[in-house]
Amino acid sequence: MTQRRSYAVGTGLFIVLGFAALAYLATQTTSVANTTRGDTYDVTTRFANVGQLKVRAPVKVAGVRVGSVESIDLVPGKEEARVTLAIDESHKDIPQDSVATIYTSGLLGDQYVGIQFGQSKTPVKAGGEIGLTRPAQQLEEMIGKFFGGGSAPDRLGGTYHVTGDFTNIGGLQAGAAVKMAGVPIGSVESVVVKPGAVQATVTLAIDKRYSQIPNDSSAAVFTSGLIGSQYVAIQPGGSPEYLSEGDQFVLTQSALQLEDLIGKFLVNGSPSDNKNGGAQGGTQPDNAGKK
Amino acid sequence: MTTRDDNVVTRSLAQIGACGLFLVTLLRAIPRSMRHGRETIRQIWFVGAMSLTIVMTCGLFVGMVLGLQLYDVLSIFGGTSATGTVVAIAIYRELGPVVTALLFAGRAGTSVTAEIGLMRATDQLDAMEMMAVDPVAYVAAPRFLAGVVALPLLAIVFCAMGVFGGHLVGVTWLGIDNGTFWSNMTAAVDVHKDIIDGVLLKSIAFGIVVSLIAVFQGYTTPPTSEGVAYATTRTVVASSIAILALDFVLTSFLI
Numbered sequence: 001m002t003q004r005r006s007y008a009v010g011t012g013l014f015i016v017l018g019f020a021a022l023a024y025l026a027t028q029t030t031s032v033a034n035t036t037r038g039d040t041y042d043v044t045t046r047f048a049n050v051g052q053l054k055v056r057a058p059v060k061v062a063g064v065r066v067g068s069v070e071s072i073d074l075v076p077g078k079e080e081a082r083v084t085l086a087i088d089e090s091h092k093d094i095p096q097d098s099v100a101t102i103y104t105s106g107l108l109g110d111q112y113v114g115i116q117f118g119q120s121k122t123p124v125k126a127g128g129e130i131g132l133t134r135p136a137q138q139l140e141e142m143i144g145k146f147f148g149g150g151s152a153p154d155r156l157g158g159t160y161h162v163t164g165d166f167t168n169i170g171g172l173q174a175g176a177a178v179k180m181a182g183v184p185i186g187s188v189e190s191v192v193v194k195p196g197a198v199q200a201t202v203t204l205a206i207d208k209r210y211s212q213i214p215n216d217s218s219a220a221v222f223t224s225g226l227i228g229s230q231y232v233a234i235q236p237g238g239s240p241e242y243l244s245e246g247d248q249f250v251l252t253q254s255a256l257q258l259e260d261l262i263g264k265f266l267v268n269g270s271p272s273d274n275k276n277g278g279a280q281g282g283t284q285p286d287n288a289g290k291k
Numbered sequence: 292m293t294t295r296d297d298n299v300v301t302r303s304l305a306q307i308g309a310c311g312l313f314l315v316t317l318l319r320a321i322p323r324s325m326r327h328g329r330e331t332i333r334q335i336w337f338v339g340a341m342s343l344t345i346v347m348t349c350g351l352f353v354g355m356v357l358g359l360q361l362y363d364v365l366s367i368f369g370g371t372s373a374t375g376t377v378v379a380i381a382i383y384r385e386l387g388p389v390v391t392a393l394l395f396a397g398r399a400g401t402s403v404t405a406e407i408g409l410m411r412a413t414d415q416l417d418a419m420e421m422m423a424v425d426p427v428a429y430v431a432a433p434r435f436l437a438g439v440v441a442l443p444l445l446a447i448v449f450c451a452m453g454v455f456g457g458h459l460v461g462v463t464w465l466g467i468d469n470g471t472f473w474s475n476m477t478a479a480v481d482v483h484k485d486i487i488d489g490v491l492l493k494s495i496a497f498g499i500v501v502s503l504i505a506v507f508q509g510y511t512t513p514p515t516s517e518g519v520a521y522a523t524t525r526t527v528v529a530s531s532i533a534i535l536a537l538d539f540v541l542t543s544f545l546i
Contacts, residue, residue, distance in 0.1 A: 007336045008329075014340035018444025021451040025490070029379055029454055029473075030480040058474065065474075105372065105471060110478045 031056070040067060040086040041126035045100045050081045051111055051136025053102055058112045059085050066091040069113060085113060085130075095120040096128070102136035111136060159186060159205040160245040164219045169200045170230055170255025172221050177231040178204050185210040188232060204232060206243075214239040218251030230255060313507045316427055317435055323425060324432035331433040338399035338434070339441030343448065345398055346391055350449035353386055354378060354456025362465050371465075375472035376479040378457035383480065384489040387450040389538050392497035395442050396530035400505035403434050404526040407509025408519035416510075431506045438502025439495065446494035488545045493538065500537060501530045 026032060050072055059067040067087035075082050087094065097118030104111050115130070124130060166172075169191060178186040186206035193200050206213070216237030223230050237251075324331070361374045407430060410416050416426040454476075461467045480486075505526050512522035 007333045010340045011332045011336040014335065014343065014441075015444060017343075018447055021444075021447045022486075022491075025383075025447060025450055025454070026482050026486050029476055030482045030486060031477055032482050057478075063470065105475065110475070 039089040040070075041089060041092075042070060043085045043087055043094075043124055043126075043128055043130055045083050045085060045113070045130045045133050046075060047081045047083055047100075047102060047133050047135045048079075049102075049135035050083060051102055051104075053083065053111045053113070053136065057110060059087060059115065060112055061091070061094070061115045061117070063114075066094075066115075083113065093123050094130075096122045096124045096130075097132065098124065098130055099132040099134065100130045101134040104136075158208045160208060160211070160243075161189065162204050162206060162243050162245075162247050162249065164202050164204065164232075164249035164252045165197075165199040166202055166219075166221060166252050166254050167199055168254040169202060169221055170223070172202065172230045172232070172255065176229060178206060178234065179231055180210065180213070180234045180236065185234075202232065211242060211244075213243045215241045215243045215247060216250060217243070218253060219249040220253035221255035223255070309511065310503065310507050313510065314503055317432055317503070317506070320425065320427040320432045321436065323428040324436070327429050327433055330429065331436050334433045334437030335441050338395070338403065338437050339444060342395060342398045342441070342445055345394055346445045346449050347452050349390060349394055350382075350387075350452030351456040351459075353390060353449075354382060354453030354458075355460045357381060357386070357453070358457035358460035358465070362461060362467070371461075371467055372471045372475055374461045374467055375454075375457060375476040378461070379454055379476045379480050380485060382450050382453040382457075383485040384542075385538070387453060387490055388446045388493035388497055389534060391446040391449045391494065392442060392501055392534045393531060395438070395445060395497075396501045396505070396527055396534065399438065399441070400501050400526045400530055401523050403438070403502075403505040404509040404512070404523050405519060407431065407434070407506060408512040408522045411510065411512055412514040412516065412519055414514070427510075431510055435502045435506050438505065439498040442498030442501065443491055443494040446490055446497075450490055484545075492545070493541055496537060496541060497534050500533045504530050504533060 053069060053072060055069055055072060057069045058065045059069065067085055070084040070086040072081060072083050074080070083100075085100075094115060095118040097120040099116045099118065101114045101116065102111055103114045118132070172188060172191060174188050174190050176188045177184045178188060186204055189203040189205040191200055191202050202219075204219070213234060214237040216239040218235050218237065220233050220235065221230055222233045243249075357378045358374060361377050362371050365371045365373055365377075407416075410426075410430065416430065419426045419429060458472060462469050462472050508522040508526045508529070512518045
């Protein structure tokens with residue numbers, strides 16, 4: 001009988017251990033762990049852009065979780081998101097002038113709301129609003145900043161416009177940077193194909209500070225890095241005359257297409273010649289007749 | 292029963308059919324086996340609690356190796372903070388139930404088959420029938436029930452140890468931030484989809500299949516020492532195939 005008793009005790013222990021492990025898994029490693037315990041009070045915030053923020057995402061102060069996102073909806077009639085934060089009762093001391101920011105945990109992580117304390121002595125009340133916010137940083141914008149798009153100079157000094165015709169502009173878009181010797185000197189104002197034309201007309205807005213660009217300079221569409229955005233690079237010529245408002249670049253070099261480059265490597269010649277205009281005159285397929 | 296002259300297809304079909312019929316007999320015997328509750332508990336002890344050591348050790352190492360591999364691969368993309376999430380989801384949805392069921396078939400299924408097979412070979416089952424004790428209710432059903440109860444519990448312990456192992460490697464050894472590890476995991480793992488559907492439902496299904504195969508193979512073994520040896524082997528082979536095939540079917544329904 002004692003032997004049987006030990007079986008029963010051991011089996012009981014085993015079953016209890018199993019259920020304890022289940023309770024642990026279900027409450028500590030799943031989204032259940034994110035549901036707030038205890039009482040909370042609501043604080044509203046408004047963001048220009050919430051990015052990928054989701055309901056129940058954590059709200060953190062100095063990296064410590066103090067609550068969660070209760071709801072996300074659109075402010076009626078405005079291009080603005082209203083985010084309601086449910087903050088634990090135990091954190092009543094958030095200053096009124098705090099700043100709410102949407103952060104991303106890591107590169108692939110989920111987004112959360114971070115609160116930086118302000119200087120005010122008055123804490124934000126239940127149902128109150130944190131007025132100062134910073135919207136979610138869009139990865140595209142950040143990459144744009146790194147690779148030149150966003151680093152175009154401001155136009156405080158005024159700009160002058162120069163156009164250039166390109167056979168192929170690749171992925172160039174309005175707003176892309178214009179660089180000379182790697183330094184941003186302006187931005188692409190517009191990219192259009194004029195009616196009846198086969199070439200794209202790119203209008204560049206160049207800062208007035210950089211007015212001494214020789215008028216025989218050439219413009220080329222370059223890509224920064226393999227995955228970077230495209231920009232217009234200006235290679236200065238030797239003419240004593242300078243470009244001025246409304247002038248046109250005589251020499252242009254179109255965007256290099258990765259496909260074309262690979263094609264060149266593979267067959268030792270561009271796969272087709274109908275894409276090549278004057279600007280890519282050097283890439284005439286030399287084996288077209290041999291095939 | 293079938294004879295050796297039948298071809299392999301007929302024999303396999305006959306085995307599956309006999310197994311299905313045995314399941315019906317077994318389920319009908321379960322109410323009667325409740326009289327032998329202590330026997331069921333003894334079997335839970337034997338197939339469940341005694342398997343804890345191997346399950347916990349394996350769970351720990353599976354979690355550790357997952358953490359190590361994922362850290363290595365994710366660091367290419369700068370996404371090592373997702374290690375905890377991927378370890379947890381991989382273990383809950385697949386590795387936990389499947390590896391535990393495979394271990395269970397090897398550790399407990401074989402001994403159940405061998406035990407019942409030897410009872411058959413030494414005419415103990417016939418002796419019970421002579422004494423008006425239903426061997427299905429007294430021998431087969433408690434072992435079957437014990438397996439169905441024990442496997443989900445073992446799978447859960449395996450999962451907990453796996454997450455612990457992933458944490459051990461990821462946070463303690465490789466230096467992923469503790470908060471990031473847990474918060475990314477809690478943000479991505481869902482109770483219903485990952486714990487209930489992933490761990491519990493799958494391991495209950497595996498528990499039924501593995502226990503049925505083990506008990507059936509033991510119960511219908513030819514009463515020779517060679518027969519018992521074959522039956523034990525067949526338990527492992529048939530269980531492994533059934534677990535992995537059923538895993539695919541279940542996953543395609545649950546996902």
